[in-house]
Amino acid sequence: MRRGPHESELDALHDFLRELARFMLSFSGEGAEGVARGVRSVAGAYGARAETVLVADGAVLSVTVGDRTLTSTVTAFPDVARLDRAVALKEFVERVRDTRPALPEAAAGLRRIETLPATVPRWARGAGIVLFSVGFAPAVQPTWYEIGTTALLAALVATLTVLSDRRPRLARVLPLLAAVLVSLVTLGLLRPGHDHGGPVLIMLPALFFFVPGDLLSAAAAELVGGFLTTGAVRLVYALVLLLQLYVGVLLGVAVTGTPTGALFDTAQDADLSRWVLVASWAVFTVGLVLAFGVPWRAAGWVTALVYLSLGVQAAGTALVGEVAGTFVAATALAVAADLLSRPAGRPPRLVLFLGGFFTLTVGSLGLRALTSLAGGHVLHGFHDLMDLVTIVTAIAVGLLAGAALVPARGDQT
Template structure:
């Protein structure tokens, strides 16, 4: 057998002797898995695929969009190229947790590619860690925990309990019906709007109907997608960021149209959509404790393993504390920027050691507390109600907050660049090995 300078057969890849076809097939399946389940942005998928290719003696190049990729793998003197497509789906974060442990094992132990492929299939086939009934309860708790941040009143909490139960039931029913899931925001917003305007009929004494609807629809508001899209655009992943931005806006518009359908069916004048938050009825401790309820809901709704609940809770309160302190000292925009930056730094640093939760899982709860997406829905409904100045004010707040969060995340990531080098040597600016 002819050997290369490193003692391996040039026609094989890595210490296991797996061929280029096996490496290409595994990386193709891994790319598809990450596009669908990992929640990683373009930078994260690109880094992991390139890094594992190098670990197995090859080289990989990717061109990514939000729901697909072109993968090119060079190994053993051959280059293989394929396209991958997968619709992003993030109802369960237990797969993302298992994936991080899996990638760490591949990086450190480099098992045979056949064993690696079998391990990836096992992760994809993992049974749900949270029963459907518990996930329904989780979505309700998620909304209830958020409700006092919209309006700190008992009426807000009571109405959210009813409306969130309807949204959670519809969400769980849509899980096994892909076509229904694509229009879930529209259906949920229509149902919530009909019940709010036709049954509850909250007047301005309760803050207006939009503020009553928002907590129940918060689970479906794409604030995370909007900020992720902005971050990818700012970071240079233009195609991925643009596609993700359009998809997030489509989801937001579904919520908006659903609310308007309820307005039309109940013959409610659009002027009733004007909102104004009511005075605080809840104590400060209830407001602080509501985020613990929110975190429990997030864990159940997204299938986060309970063993990392402490990490998720810690970063939720970190984001809240930094944002509150920053807002008091330097204003809302600057405070949100500092909070996003601190959240990015903490999630990155805490996720580094082997066995720790991935950055996405640590980051997601804290990110939701920044509530970027709900401002967009408020802006659209205010404009539809004829409150042009109020609506454009909310719209400008929305654009400002989304951009501030995205840039804050980028700034936080820039403070800890060593993570990428330690995990996988970076070759984005060079030729690699």
């Protein structure tokens, strides 16, 4: 039987929306709500209705035109390594929604975004990972020794990461390999003394690129917000990444013959000025832009929200304590990122949000807690675990509060 014009249009629209959903799952990092809203808005521009049922790495898509409905499944592994694609995707969805191009033209535009060349060369991404780690180092220990060792260790991690870019199978265990490498060099070569702080604190900034604090908090936010499946999957995935780092550190301990009791995370006295601490977050932001492929035209927005998060958190902590200060900072970050991302041509919420989110992230507490427990420091380890649960919850609830304070987006992306 020959298909009528409406049937052919439905087939073409369904194929396009299925690819759009797959692309958003892969590269936008917007989560369940963002993917559903984006696909629904584009379908509405073509006079159709789209419904999605989402999990963290897949979706069931139903597209309806008139009295006909087509349903299919989509699978994709979520990734935020190329945020330039997230920026291009938001601009593409805005353009499709406003101009409604012919479906073959729209599908070709989507394919062009998927094949965009990287905004920075591989060596620059490696340099970004180093700057990202070095900029974060003073937040772990505000010392010149921490910055120097982080530069060395992060250079090794960056080299390993860049080499794995074209080896997907290797990339799946990259956190484990990076943790083993950092642990071996720290414990076998650097051998920091007691006056340099605990060895885990020396390792942590170089591994921060892999610490899943953002995933932990995002999972908590989705669970609290009612997206139970996506939240649970993200939580399990974050824990798997954290356990890879933990096992990698322990393998280094075993190979070097280091007593596990040495994993107690004592901190060295600060020897950095306040201005160095403030400037370090600018270095961190430049590293984030390079490491995650953020377009330079969005760098100013990212930097502004990094310092907004830091300022609100510092003021809130001074006034009402760490937990409440983190809650207020997460709320302010969510409100600012949501409102600033809405005008056409602005970077998507994920890009604006990510830098500030890293300043609040607490995944490092999870690694510190596990290594303290492995070293026999039970009370200290459980104290870190309680801090992890408390701060993650404060961030998640703060994000939800921020979302509730701004007007609904409707069908915007």
